[in-house]
Amino acid sequence: MNVLMISPGFPQEMRFFTRGLAQVGAKVIGIGDQPESGVPEPARSALSAYVQVRSFTDEADVLAKVAEISRRASIERVECLWEPYMVLAARMREMLGVPGLTVDQTVPFRDKEVMKQVLDRAGIRTPHHYRANTVEALWEAVERIGYPVVVKPIAGAGSADTYRVDSEADLQQILPRLGRVPEVSVEEFVVGEDMTYETLCVDGRIALESVATYEPRALVMRENEWISPTTFVFRDPLAQEFDAGREMGHKVIDALGFQTGYTHMEWYRTPEGEAIFGEIGGRPPGARLVDLINYAFDIDTYAGWAEAVVHGRFTQPVERKYNAVWIFKRARGQGVIQRYEGLEYVLAEFGPWICAIELNPIGSPRRDWKNVLVGDGMVIIRHPDRDTALAMRNHVQAHLHIVAG
């Protein structure tokens, strides 16, 4: 099968999905805005062919290039796991007549208001919400919903330009910053935990599921430099405590007509245990959550996704062995990384449970924590027992430090 893979080398996870396609026997034709020499391994050697485009934003040019490719090789699938170009991928599918999400089916995954409208109709509990593309509409939405609210771009990602607004003064303050956002979604602020629900689907059937939590909540970790963000994948996503979220996930996938591939849904678990919908992507989660899922269940969902896409099945044996967690560290101080504190203890005590440690090397400049989610370092740990895994997470969060100066 010939698969057209959009941006096979960027963002960083794409290279492993690209390799997965080749591993399960597909011929992978890459199309990207990087020069071929810039496509990182293991993606580059997984490609049968590569076409460079000037920019994915020049749709007409990209579609013309794809039409040209299809005259030389029959393209049977178009895959795009990178949020901004999912609609473009859908246009290619329509042009080539290949299966997968159409433009109309993709829009609800991209436009956060259309998404919630479709799900409202399906009886899913979404936060009270409005679309606003003028300042007046924004004020009106806030008036209707009542404080606190969340204001976010209609097609946002990574909590960029996303604000919690508690008062009129807050709203006045963020207005200038919204200048570059053409359209926003305004929502009731939901108190609770930030949860996720991921699936691998085959023909609309759920073949694998996973539940995780962001701790602290995504907005909080983005607003406070001193915090070490964490994501925790639960060993048992089928546990009763996640029933409400999982059932919501099933309904959401049904309502949106998602067929084959990875999905990444975010939901809120209120103190009363209610599940409230957050958002969903018809693509894998970013920010190393795929790696956590792989570590938790001892599987390779890069290849598993590819098997689903290419062969319409998912055959990896899934043993739910571990809870898996990553902790991202932001350096203390400015300048260049000088030393690590607390690393010896972590290595000595947690050694067998550590899956990965990636620390910004000593001597290199500290990174901008606002732009680089992983910050200056990442530790991945897994453990069969949830409390032990949580204790290790808490320790790394509080006692491992990267010091810059």
Ligand SMILES: Nc1ncnc2c1ncn2[C@@H]1O[C@H](COP(=O)(O)OP(=O)(O)O)[C@@H](O)[C@H]1O
């Ligand atoms: N209605 C809401 N109530 C509470 N928190 C919210 C709400 N909407 C968004 N957030 C917070 O902001 C984060 C980012 O919003 P989200 O809709 O997930 O956008 P993005 O696509 O940027 O991830 C969420 O993970 C959550 O922490």
Ligand SMILES: [Mg+2]
């Ligand atoms: Mg989100």
